[in-house]
Each structure stands twice: as structure tokens, then as C-alpha cells.
Amino acid sequence: MTHTFVDINGQSPVRLHVVQAGPTEGPLVILLHGFPEFWYGWKQQIDALAEAGFWVWAPDQRGYNLSEKPAGIKSYALDILVADVIGLIDAAGRQKAVVVGHDWGAAVAWWTAVSFPERVERLVVLNVPHPVVMKKFASRDVGQMLRSWYIGFFQLPVLPEFLSRSGNATVLVKTLLGSSRPGTFKRADLVQYKVAWLQPGAINAMINWYRAALRVPLAKRPSVRVTVPTLLIWGVRDKFLKREMAQPSIDLCDTGRVVFFDEATHWVQHEEAKRVNELILGG
Template sequence: MTHTFVDTNGVRLHVVQAGPIDGPLIILLHGFPEFWYGWRHQIDTLAEAGFWVWAPDQRGYNLSEKPKGIGTYGIDTLAADVVGLIDAAGRQKAVVVGHDWGAAVAWWTAVRYPERIERLVVLNVPHPMAMKQYARQNFGQMLRSWYIGFFQLPWLPETVSRLGNWAMLVQTLRKSSRPGTFTDAELQEYRAAWSQVGAFTAMINWYRAALQQPPSRRSSVRITVPTLIIWGVRDAFLKRKMVQPSLDLCDNGRAVFFENATHWVQHEEAQRVNELIVGEGKRD
């Protein structure tokens, strides 16, 4: 792996790269509260399979630039960051893989810039429109998403999260995953990323912008690129029932379920997830 910084869409992003530079480009988009390190079980395998792997810290996270203001974290801006990375790589297209918030960005990039996406792989987050419609109607999903409302508050989420050396976030990761998924040493890496100056407010601003900076209106939100949804069924945050409505919005989509995996499926079922990503990325 090599660490570099890439200018895109007015920000400088820290990007971990691996694999042959003449291989097909694959961009791995992490979610909350991770950073590039959330793909630690995927990067080497994908590189060995011949992909040129780019795993950025998305804007506001870890070592990437952290622009001030909620308005700089809207989903349209985040999708433009991805296109800027593809441009910086000198490519027309990339396979885009996203988990959690990174999956939301990947979905929206495919909506806005389908000509720049070779294939789409999303892990444990539904299509944004499917999520919006389902969450409005299902009280159980509203309860699971309680933290989104909490994150709208000024300063309090940051203050509470920092207590006890990030005890709340660590407990959330451990309780929502299978035992042993996140080791003590790995959680120290996460704490270091969360502690970067300005990082946690920027991370929370993604959630604030989701409600305060809605995406641009589109004539169609259908996904026209080939799409694979990977879903850990024991997700504590998002219900499986949103997968089919997401597939209904795809021209060419399929889903693979892991019955015993949680929201953190790429950690818990790394080998099988890697096989699926490699197979999807190389399908004709």
C-alpha cells in the first residue's frame, strides 16, 4: 500500500493505493465511523486480483481535508468527489464499492454520473430513495435510525462521543458486530482517526447535511449500471426489507445475503465478500 494525497473537487483527500496502475480502477468508499482502514481486509486481495485500488479517507475523515460548514458535505458534493478521483486517476470509469455512508455516496454517484461507473457494489445500505420511503412508513426503522436525529444537534454529539476515550463509539462498534470483529489494536487506529483535529465534527456534518442539504432533484433516480448489493442480515441499523425496493430501482441488479453477518459484513465475511467484489468487478 502507498499513501498519497489527491486533489479533487476543491479538497485534498488522503488516498491509500495498491495494485498495478494499469489494472482496472476500483474505488472503495468507507462509511461512518470508519476511514480507509475499514477496507483493510479487502485492499491487498483486490490488488492481488489485478485491480488498481484507491481507498480514500472521504472528505472530513482522518487525514483528508475537513472543510468547514454543513453545506460542504451534501451528497451531491460527495458524489462529485468520487468523479474527481476517477479523473485524477486518468480514467473514464471505475468500479465503485461503498459501505454504509460510502454506499450512499456510491448509489448517488451512479444516479448522477452513470457514464463514470463501470459497476456498482454496495454493502448494507439501500438506495437513498428506497431508504427515504421505507423510513417514513416503518416505525421500527425509525427507531433504528434514532441517532440521525441526535446528530442534528449542535456540539452535543461531538461532546458525548468523546467521553471516556470514545467509549460510546467503541461500544456501538462492538455491540453491533460479531464478537471479535474489532480488536483492541484496531480500535486504537479508529480512535486516532476520530481524534484528528476537526474530524469528528466533519463526520457528524455528513448527517446534518443529509437533512439540511438535500440532493439535487433528478428526472430519474434509476440505477442503469450493473449493481451488486451485499447485505449482512443481522444489521442493527438497517432492515433487510429495503433491499428489494432498492433492486426495483436497478436496471440490472442482484443481491447476496449473509444470514449470520451484521452491518460490518466486509469485516466478518471478508473472504467471501472479496470473492464477490472481484467476481463482480471482472464480469463482462
């Protein structure tokens, strides 16, 4: 792995920290982490994909860890996050990439495929539905509304940051440990996460993703259908998102399929790494 910084000159210019691995002549794959992770969330995928011949780019998305943290909620609107992905593909000197996303990274990946299908070779998303499906369930399905309570909490000023930061990020640690299979996150992993979370301005920026989601409307698209080949991987024991959102998401894809892991949680790429890697590789 090598660590570098890439300047993205999209809708909102930003410098992103990117971990790279694999042959530079190989097909490009971009791994987009979610909340509250950073590039390290793909530690079990990066080497496997590189060894298979892919040129792997795993960025800290804007606001996270070592990447730049622009001020203001609007800096984290979904369309701007998509522009960052396109900027990464441009920076790699490529026309297309395989785009893989988990959690918030999956939402960015979905919307990238909707907005710029000509730039996405293949889409792989983990444990997050299509944004249109998420919006529908989060506003109409009582069960999903209850699971999404934290999104409303994150709209408050100051308090979410204070609680997330207090006690050496105890709440975030408990979130990972309490929603994953026992042993998924080791003590050494949590040390790495704490270092990332406590970077200056990081927690505020991470929470601003949620604020922007409710306050900044998406740009209108001619269609919300996904026309690129799509794979949705879903850990059934997800405490945050209902599996009932998976199939409606695939129904919005011209060519799509869903693979369920009955014993996995929201953190499926950690818990079922070998099989997830095979699926990303097309197996």
C-alpha cells in the same frame, strides 16, 4: 500500499488522503468507507483486490482521518460527496471505475451511479439501500424510524460531538463492538480507529454528514434508476438498517442482484471478508 494526497476540484475543493495498491494499469476500483470508519475499514479487501489485478484507491472521505475537513454542514451534502468520487476517477486518469461502498460510502456510491452512470463500470454496495428507499422507510416505517434514532440525535448542536469525543471516544468504540459479531474488531483495530476519530475536527465533520443529509436537498435527476450493473451485499443481522429495504433497492436497478449473509451484521466486509472479496471481484 502507498499513501498519497489527491486534490479534488469539484463543487467544493478538498484534499483527500488516499491509500493505493495494485498495478496502475489495472482496472480502477474505488472503496468508499462509511461512519465511523476510514480507509482502514477496507483492510481485508485492499490486498485481495490488488492481487487480483485491480488498481485500488481507498480514500479517507472528506472530513475523515487525514483528509481535509471543510467547515460547514453544506460541505458534506451528498451531491458534493459524489463530486469527490468523480474527482478521484479524474485524478486517476480514468473514464470509469468500479465503485464499492459501505454504510455512508454506499449512499455515496448509489448516488454516484444515479448521477454519473457513464463514470461507473460496476456498482457494489454493502448494507445500505438506495437513497430513495432509505428516505421512504426512514419516514414511514416505524421499525426503521426506531433504528435510525441517532440520525435525529446528530442534528443537535455540540452535544453529539461532546459525547462522541468523551472518554477517548468510548461511545464510538461501543458502537462498533455492540453492533458486530464478537471478535470482529480487535484491540489493535480500535487503536487505529481512535487515532482517526481524534484527528482535529474529524468528529464534527463526520457528524456533519448526517446533518447535511436532512438539511441540504439533493439535486434533481431525470431518473433515480441505476442503469449500471449492481450488486447489493447485505448482512441480515444489521442493527441499524432493515433487510426489507434491500429488494426495493434492487427493483430500482436495471441489472441488479442482492446477496444476503444470514449470520453477518452491518460490518459484513469485516466478518465475511473472503466471500465479500469474491463477490466484489465478480464471483
